[in-house]
Amino acid sequence: MVSIYNNADEVLAAVGTSLGVTEWLNIDQARVTGFAEATNDHQWIHVDAERAKEGPFGATIAHGYLTLALAGSYFLSQLIDVRMRMGVNYGTDRVRFPAPVPVGASIRGRGEIIKAEVVAGGVQATVRVTVEIQGAERPACIVDTISRYYFD
Template identity: 40%
Template sequence: MSKLVIGSFREFEQYIGKDLGYSDYLKITQEQINKFAEATLDHQWIHTDPVRAAEGPFKKPIAHGYLALSIIPYLWDQVAEINNVKMLVNYGIEKLKFNQPVLVDNEVRLKVTLESLADLRGITKAQLLATLEIKDNPKPAFTASIIFLYHFK
């Protein structure tokens, strides 16, 4: 699927209520999980100790929920190219629900739907329904409404 290209509020507006597309799949590795643990000081064994995790409920280490959430901007950039932007602000997350753990070596991709769009005195507020799908798993890792503020030129 080709990347969606948007260059203004008016171009964005035509996609309200529509699916915008999918990112490529991204494999979540133990190295990523360990680096995230270092960055966040969250070294819980379920994430960082493969030997102990093998005896746990998932039989493998799982990615931190916030690691899965933190890859949204990277995956969103694969879905859409937003041009003519002076600045982008991560404004908020609403209705976040973690549904399924992401196991080490799972592949995930982002599905995005444009829920709403508002013009706030020249700043575009885009609310996106983000679903992180896990390859070969019917349940998504999470669903959330992600809110970005785009300052178009």
């Protein structure tokens, strides 16, 4: 369930707040292949299922940057909803990929607001998104997303 914040003060007061988890998302080969097409990254560990069976992961895996993109847009939007005039992605801090995401696995995002500060016209918030792999011990990705929210 998404956490809703109506103004800058609510975002600032939420530092340290867990945002919970998203629904599971299955990562299928079509999504991985589509990302390969969009980014021109056709490395065999992502797109050649037959060759990947003999590779280090035993199957094709999602691109790390696909996982990162899902964390920063798809999962983040399910974790936090700031009622603002305008918001922008400001960047990321410290991105890590502790485990690969095999094609066919399901992943979800877990969020926490770890920092918030006033900026000109609004507030800048850092939300740590941990991308979990269903049934796996280690997460696929941990990223500190930075967003700026501007209010009326």
